[in-house]
Amino acid sequence: MVRLVTHNLLACHAKDCNTNNFPLVFQNVQLEIREAEFNSDFIRNFLPKIEWNALVKTAYELGDTSLPQDQPEMVDDEFLKNLHHVLFEIHIIEGGMVCPNCKHNYPISDGIPNMLLAEHEIA
Amino acid sequence: MKACYLIAFAQSHSDFRLPELQSISEIHGFQIHLPKDPDTSRPFMVVELDEEEHAFILAQRCILIKSIYEFYARGTTYEEVHEMNRSNRHLWERYVPDTSFKFIVTGFNHTIPQRRQRDVIESFAYMDFRGKIDMKNPEITMVCFEEYESRPAPANGPPRKRCEDDGGFKEVFFGRLIVEGTARQLVGVFDVKKRAYFGNTSMEAEISLLMANQTLASPGKWIYDPFMGTGSMAYPTAHFGAVVFGSDIDGRQMRGKGKPPGVIRAATQYGIASRIIDLCTFDVTNNPWRCGELFDAIVTDPPYGVRAGAKRLGRKRELSEDKKALYLQHSQNPRSDDQPYIPPTKPYELSNLAGDLVLLARYLLRPGGRLVFFLPTVTDEYQEVDIHTMMCEGMEVIANSLQDFGSWGRRLITIRKIATQKFSPPSFQHVEEDAMDTHVPAHRDFREKYFQGFSRGQCNGDQAGTVST
Numbered sequence: 001m002v003r004l005v006t007h008n009l010l011a012c013h014a015k016d017c018n019t020n021n022f023p024l025v026f027q028n029v030q031l032e033i034r035e036a037e038f039n040s041d042f043i044r045n046f047l048p049k050i051e052w053n054a055l056v057k058t059a060y061e062l063g064d065t066s067l068p069q070d071q072p073e074m075v076d077d078e079f080l081k082n083l084h085h086v087l088f089e090i091h092i093i094e095g096g097m098v099c100p101n102c103k104h105n106y107p108i109s110d111g112i113p114n115m116l117l118a119e120h121e122i123a
Numbered sequence: 124m125k126a127c128y129l130i131a132f133a134q135s136h137s138d139f140r141l142p143e144l145q146s147i148s149e150i151h152g153f154q155i156h157l158p159k160d161p162d163t164s165r166p167f168m169v170v171e172l173d174e175e176e177h178a179f180i181l182a183q184r185c186i187l188i189k190s191i192y193e194f195y196a197r198g199t200t201y202e203e204v205h206e207m208n209r210s211n212r213h214l215w216e217r218y219v220p221d222t223s224f225k226f227i228v229t230g231f232n233h234t235i236p237q238r239r240q241r242d243v244i245e246s247f248a249y250m251d252f253r254g255k256i257d258m259k260n261p262e263i264t265m266v267c268f269e270e271y272e273s274r275p276a277p278a279n280g281p282p283r284k285r286c287e288d289d290g291g292f293k294e295v296f297f298g299r300l301i302v303e304g305t306a307r308q309l310v311g312v313f314d315v316k317k318r319a320y321f322g323n324t325s326m327e328a329e330i331s332l333l334m335a336n337q338t339l340a341s342p343g344k345w346i347y348d349p350f351m352g353t354g355s356m357a358y359p360t361a362h363f364g365a366v367v368f369g370s371d372i373d374g375r376q377m378r379g380k381g382k383p384p385g386v387i388r389a390a391t392q393y394g395i396a397s398r399i400i401d402l403c404t405f406d407v408t409n410n411p412w413r414c415g416e417l418f419d420a421i422v423t424d425p426p427y428g429v430r431a432g433a434k435r436l437g438r439k440r441e442l443s444e445d446k447k448a449l450y451l452q453h454s455q456n457p458r459s460d461d462q463p464y465i466p467p468t469k470p471y472e473l474s475n476l477a478g479d480l481v482l483l484a485r486y487l488l489r490p491g492g493r494l495v496f497f498l499p500t501v502t503d504e505y506q507e508v509d510i511h512t513m514m515c516e517g518m519e520v521i522a523n524s525l526q527d528f529g530s531w532g533r534r535l536i537t538i539r540k541i542a543t544q545k546f547s548p549p550s551f552q553h554v555e556e557d558a559m560d561t562h563v564p565a566h567r568d569f570r571e572k573y574f575q576g577f578s579r580g581q582c583n584g585d586q587a588g589t590v591s592t
Binding site: 001002003005006008009010011012013022034035036037039041042045046049051088110111112113114115116117118119120122123 | 342343345366368372374377378382383384387397398400401402403404405406409410411412413414416417436437438450451464465466467
């Protein structure tokens, strides 16, 4: 159940793959929507850590257009609710995440991504 | 109003009592005024609290608290107890006219004969309580504890007589029951045997609850376990309201057999599945975190080699050039009938792992965040300085509690990130250093020492091995 909050924090970490290695691109995904408890403090704390463009782009690719292109300066309840939905309630159950740079495919099965590197990819 | 309270602790994990009290008071933002030289090996402790409400909070959350009392008196003789109790008359005066009550006299490490229990109760007659005695639903319960030293029965010879040394107590405590601890029942709730999914490395419920309290888990917190395994630490932390992220180099531990993954099944059983943010397979020494300062706490029981050894990506021995070329060809063009590619791993030595874990925590924790983990050590060789071999600038040890198994033990280490500046991720590179000029901690090569039965001492192997690693 890779959630977009996780996706927003993971970059390709293969050896010498240092630029254009984020965000990973979802491929052949199978989605599921599951409700999660809303905690506005948690989201507010987390907000500064988000790469906004990557989040919006990925949400659009997955068919969710509830977030504005630019991160709003004013944070209201409706915005937090939408953000909560995008970050925590969209789950990717199967598929893969592909590095835009080195094309490493990190497969997802049963909601658990395999981020292990191959022998030639570790430092 | 500031007042004294008597805490009666459960008879286990005495070294963990103080850190737990301090953690829970920190979560709720209040002070506990401890005695000058607290002796945590004793089952009773008198502390000062600013509000009675704080006693309720402690009793609700501390796994090691059995009950809390309004403190009236203590003494090594009953004369001392009565004298102090008389001088504290203002504390209990309001119960004199018309409050139903129950009076209990009980011993710790000892059974007091009924006849003397009655004598003790009668010696408090000067309090002159006029309310009725109600053994079922009293408005207040007064308790008098006699604390005795532990006196194990002699190995050979007749067992001790029941009433031997009656009255030879170390100290007496007297007070009014305020609240029974309710957190201890969680030990039963999280019992590993009743869990939908567990493995041979699962951590016992009581210890994992104590660890969760050390992380200051509460709603709004984000906690990470980099050696997730079967998720033992995740369940109690999530139960206390935090959300959890888990990773492990071996996804099979988190998945188990069947669907959904085992960790999710167990979390569903506890009603906290939505608080497991995600599970992820990766080697923590080759991790994909995009940035640091993400988590409020890192809690983990790193594998230390008895049940399961720690692994990291790489090879024990470098491949020859020919083999490397062959391997590369294979990994890029796997034959279609091949299983998914599984990269090679090599052992991860414990003292290296511990040092890396502290550096990783410094990178991934928010300022003020905590790292809570178990470190096994050889009892005879352990020295205070062992902990310092893994420390780095910006991190501070705030608790170090021993769980003693005889020839070895494990220490629950709690470290706080005191620095506020940003740190870069650790390199995870280790050079074989010269052992001559650096201190070698007792946990170095713990696995080898364990399987040699700690041969430096005269320890016997049967004490070891009963606890999961």
